[in-house]
Every structure is written in structure tokens, then in C-alpha cells.
Amino acid sequence: METHSVVIVEDHLLLSQAISSLVNSFNHFNVSYLCSNGQELINKLKANAKKPDIVLMDINMPIMNGIETTLFLKNNYPNIKVIALSVEESEDIIIKMLKAGAKGYLLKDVEKDILETALFDVINKGFYHTQNVTNILINSLNPEYKNNQNNLKEREIEFIKHVCTELTYKEIAEKMFLSPKTIDGYRDSLFYKLQVKNRIGLVIYAIKNKIYNI
Amino acid sequence: METHSVVIVEDHLLLSQAISSLVNSFNHFNVSYLCSNGQELINKLKANAKKPDIVLMDINMPIMNGIETTLFLKNNYPNIKVIALSVEESEDIIIKMLKAGAKGYLLKDVEKDILETALFDVINKGFYHTQNVTNILINSLNPEYKNNQNNLKEREIEFIKHVCTELTYKEIAEKMFLSPKTIDGYRDSLFYKLQVKNRIGLVIYAIKNKIYNI
DNA sequence: ATTAATATGGGGAAAAACACCCTTTTTGGG
DNA sequence: CCCAAAAAGGGTGTTTTTCCCCATATTAAT
Numbered sequence: 001m002e003t004h005s006v007v008i009v010e011d012h013l014l015l016s017q018a019i020s021s022l023v024n025s026f027n028h029f030n031v032s033y034l035c036s037n038g039q040e041l042i043n044k045l046k047a048n049a050k051k052p053d054i055v056l057m058d059i060n061m062p063i064m065n066g067i068e069t070t071l072f073l074k075n076n077y078p079n080i081k082v083i084a085l086s087v088e089e090s091e092d093i094i095i096k097m098l099k100a101g102a103k104g105y106l107l108k109d110v111e112k113d114i115l116e117t118a119l120f121d122v123i124n125k126g127f128y129h130t131q132n133v134t135n136i137l138i139n140s141l142n143p144e145y146k147n148n149q150n151n152l153k154e155r156e157i158e159f160i161k162h163v164c165t166e167l168t169y170k171e172i173a174e175k176m177f178l179s180p181k182t183i184d185g186y187r188d189s190l191f192y193k194l195q196v197k198n199r200i201g202l203v204i205y206a207i208k209n210k211i212y213n214i
Numbered sequence: 215m216e217t218h219s220v221v222i223v224e225d226h227l228l229l230s231q232a233i234s235s236l237v238n239s240f241n242h243f244n245v246s247y248l249c250s251n252g253q254e255l256i257n258k259l260k261a262n263a264k265k266p267d268i269v270l271m272d273i274n275m276p277i278m279n280g281i282e283t284t285l286f287l288k289n290n291y292p293n294i295k296v297i298a299l300s301v302e303e304s305e306d307i308i309i310k311m312l313k314a315g316a317k318g319y320l321l322k323d324v325e326k327d328i329l330e331t332a333l334f335d336v337i338n339k340g341f342y343h344t345q346n347v348t349n350i351l352i353n354s355l356n357p358e359y360k361n362n363q364n365n366l367k368e369r370e371i372e373f374i375k376h377v378c379t380e381l382t383y384k385e386i387a388e389k390m391f392l393s394p395k396t397i398d399g400y401r402d403s404l405f406y407k408l409q410v411k412n413r414i415g416l417v418i419y420a421i422k423n424k425i426y427n428i
Numbered sequence: 429a430t431t432a433a434t435a436t437g438g439g440g441a442a443a444a445a446c447a448c449c450c451t452t453t454t455t456g457g458g
Numbered sequence: 459c460c461c462a463a464a465a466a467g468g469g470t471g472t473t474t475t476t477c478c479c480c481a482t483a484t485t486a487a488t
Contacts, residue, residue: 011323012301012321012322012323013322013323013324013325013326014233014236014299014320014322014323014324014325014326014328014329015229015232015233015322015323017236017325017326018229018232018233018235018236018326019228019229019232021232021235021236021239021326022228022231022232022235025235036323085228087226106228107226108226108227108228108229109225109226109227109228109229109250110227110228111227111228111231112227112228112231112232112235114228115228153434153435155435163414164414164418165414165418166410166411166412166414166415168412168473168474168475169474169475170474178435178436178437179436179437179438180437181436181437181438181439182435182436182437182438184437184438184475184476184477185435185436185437186435187475187476188476188477188478191476191477196380197380197476198380198382198444198475198476199413199414199475199476200377200378200379200380200413200414200417201380203414203417203418204378204379204417204428207421207428208428214418214421214422367464367465369465382443382444382445383444383445384444392466392467393466393467393468394467395466395467395468395469396465396466396467396468398445398446398447398467398468399465399466399467400466401445401446402446402447402448405446405447411446412445412446412474413445413446429488430487430488431486431487431488432485432486432487432488433484433485433486433487434483434484434485434486435482435483435484435485436481436482436483436484437480437481437482437483438479438480438481438482439478439479439480440477440478440479441476441477441478441479442475442476442477442478443474443475443476443477444473444474444475444476445472445473445474445475446471446472446473446474447470447471447472447473448469448470448471448472449468449469449470450467450468450469450470451466451467451468451469452465452466452467452468453464453465453466453467454463454464454465454466455462455463455464455465456461456462456463456464457460457461457462457463458459458460458461458462
């Protein structure tokens, strides 16, 4: 079995070096280079850097995040297999990542043996998914799942971002060029959809679901 | 030069294994064991596990966080030197950690060479601080720094946590066994201290400063 | 073409939040 | 014990939020 090349895309340098050291300790796997964000990886690939067999990709990164980057790879370098490596456990993030084409999704608290297994499986079977991720996927199939920001409209997302600021609704209405009464409607409908009782509930929801980033 | 023992306290297993692999690759350093939170470390020490020379300590952990754990070590095992290893950059967290007795504070995006240097320096000189942390410390000396949660009273902290829920102020008053009018006072005083205009501002502040955890 | 859904806007009222100025009670030194 | 400061509680407003009801215009679908 030949040696497979791996690239690590992760913004915390020490972590990427540490993971790199780990991957290099596995047989048949070798880290080619590190990138600190998605843009850097894409630039390197465009500049004819070596195309790795596998990319270990963090999700929360500055400049270009893991989801966008994975999508780009799927469309432009379909032979590169992406394994997501994240602390992120929220359903919609995981689903977005898998939709974008990730072949595996590992939480950062897995054992190193699992990482090795995942690398092998992705090479040999084309994918690797833990029971954890499978559960989340199955969960997402049931209809009650249908109140995540997936079906929040663009304007609602925009509104909910303003909700997380110190603006009053009247001021939000001005910013969005809408009547305060329309804003009333947005609010009430979101209260119902998200099952919250007041503006604080919206704020907490928005932050939990990364609609508004602290 | 003999070999120095290191323990890693970090809740994400893969990361602690990766960092472990990195530390073991350095000369003169050897990882004794891993712990996934502070409580686990303390239990092991009490059960006469080997006392390491250095603990690499994450800050955000379940059960017992890095600050509490470091404080405990300072009081009970003063010979164990703690190096904080965190993504956390907020001033007050760093200061709390240093007050608790950490001999070094590394952000997780340092180079591995810096980690090695830090380990050496902490053994030989007793401490290691990057320019980054030094800057933050100096910054904290200037008086305008005086509006962090350092000078928030216990009851205010308790109040601000309730503020981040969907409770009304009246309900918060009941939970805290205070008159709604007293709650009014807490709120007004926090608005002034933290320079925010309304409850949303408090929520955002609380989350930014880890008073309320999502 | 008709229907249904969606986005938009409105009136009015009750509840909650906010502002400002005040008094009483508790508490911690000296 | 006494004083000063901090904590707790109060009165009285205004503003904002929330919650009902409803109307109209536009768009999508059958």
C-alpha cells in the first residue's frame, strides 16, 4: 500500500502542527503541507501545489471557512477527499458540511485511532462516518427538524441579526426600509417558529445557531 | 539534562493526543498521561499518580476549568508548573489565569517551536510569556480597563445570567428573592457600568465575557 | 383565471422595559 | 457606637415590546 498525502487546513497553528505530527506517525499517511484557512489552500492548489489525497478541514476559520472551501473542492478538485474536523456539533453545520461533500466528520474529541481508521476508510471505502454523525443525520430526517435556520428566509436572517444589537425595533425597521408594523410581523412569526417568548430568546437562538457571531 | 514530565489537561481527546505526540517529539520532554478535565487531574494526583514537572492546561473544560484547576495546583502542588494553552484571548481570562499561578500562557496558534521554547523556559527560568500576553498585561494596568467583570459583584453576575434567559425582570426578582425595584437598580447600574443601552446589550456582554455560556 | 401562500402594513391595548429621583435598611470599618 | 457606603426598595412617569385582531398587494401554483 502506497503512502497517501494529507493536507491540514486549520487556523490554530499549534493544533495543525500537532495533528500533523500525529498523522505522520501513522503508517501510509504523510502530511504534505499545512494551511491556516481555506483561501490559502485554494491559492496553493491553483499555484500547482501537490494535490493531496485527503484534506483534514477545520470548519471555523477566518477568511474562508470549511464549508465554502469543501464546496469549492467538490466542484474543482473532486478527487480530493475532505474529512471535517471540528468541535462543532450543531446539526445544521454538520449537514451543511456533508452536503458540501465532506467524506467524513470527526469531532475533535475522538481518539487518535479513530482518526487513523477514518483516514483508511476514506481512502479505501470513500467515506467514514461515526455513529454520532449518523444519528444526527437520521434525526434530521424527521419533520420536527423543520425549524432550523434552513427554512429561515433571507430577510428573516437579516432581521434576526439586527435583533442581536441594541437597536429598537423601530430602528431596525428603518435600517431594513420596512414599516415597524412589518417588523412586528417578522418578530411574531419568528417567536412562533422558534418557540421563544421574547427578544432575548431570539438572541440566544441566533447565537447558538451562528446566525449572529459574537 | 534529564527528561521532564508533562501532563496535558484538555477536553478534546484528539487534540490532547496530537499535542502529546508533539511534546514527545521534543528532546528532554515526555508526556506522562492525559486528563480530559481538571477534576480528573486532581483525582489522579490525590491517588498518588506521578507529579509532573509541567501541566499544559486548556482553559475551557467541563466539570473543572483551567482557572480553578490552576488555583488548586498552586495551593496544593506548588512545584507543578502550569502553562495555559488556550484559544481564549480576552483580557480578564488571561489575567485570571496568571493570577491563579500559570507560568506561561500560549495561544493555540503559536508555532510548535514556541511550545518547545516555553517548556524549556518554564523549567529553566520558571516562566515564559509571549509579547502578546505582556501587551495585554500592560494594557490591563491602565485605568480605563476598569469595566470588566472583575469588579462585578456576585449578585450582579447571578442577575446577568438570568438576564440571558427568557425570564421577565419580575420573574428574575422572584428567583433572586428580591423586589422588582431592586432588580431595576441592578439593571440600571449595569447599563451604566457596561455602557449598554438595553437588555440585549447585557446579553451580548455576558456572552462575550463568558458570564453566560451558550 | 382562481386560489393559496407570502410579504407587507395597520389599530389598539396590555405588559414589560426603561429613566429618574428618592428613602430605608444593612453592613463594614474606625 | 457611629458614620459612610453599599444594597435594597419605592414612586411615577415614558418608551418599547408584545399580542391580539385585521387588510392589501404581490407572487406562485393549479
